Amino acid sequence: MSEAIGQDTVPQDIVEALITVRDRAYAPYSNHPVGALIVSESGTRYAGANVEVAHYKGLCAEASALAAMASAGERELREVYVIGPGEHLCTPCGDCRQRIREFASPQTLIRVVDAQGTLLRRYTMDELLPDSFGPENLGRDSAME
Numbered sequence: 001m002s003e004a005i006g007q008d009t010v011p012q013d014i015v016e017a018l019i020t021v022r023d024r025a026y027a028p029y030s031n032h033p034v035g036a037l038i039v040s041e042s043g044t045r046y047a048g049a050n051v052e053v054a055h056y057k058g059l060c061a062e063a064s065a066l067a068a069m070a071s072a073g074e075r076e077l078r079e080v081y082v083i084g085p086g087e088h089l090c091t092p093c094g095d096c097r098q099r100i101r102e103f104a105s106p107q108t109l110i111r112v113v114d115a116q117g118t119l120l121r122r123y124t125m126d127e128l129l130p131d132s133f134g135p136e137n138l139g140r141d142s143a144m145e
């Protein structure tokens, strides 16, 4: 099911992809499975789940999806979707906000849905990480310019 925030909805196929990848998470330590789906500039979708390891330096779902996108040779993203295990907001952690920012524009939308795929909140990149530090601070071209 998808739910609207104003006129915004999450397409059913994206909800299904989010639930599928979230359910593939490897989260035996936190028992907090998370899924992320990124739509790149080309329109391709990249999904990722959190992958934990015994020394606790696991990989977040968003980082996993971003790694898939970058590994495919893409450098710009249009949209990000995140799903957690419950009804509460499962927003990207601080580290993931910075990782998303690397490939985002200020208007890139990040949508967070509940466990069933109902849209809870929608943020722009600027709202999620205001006054951020990015590639252009180091003299590099960025999608944020």
Ligand SMILES: [Zn+2]
Pocket (backbone or CB within 6 Å): 060, 061, 062, 063, 092, 093, 094, 095, 096, 097
């Ligand atoms: Zn994270």
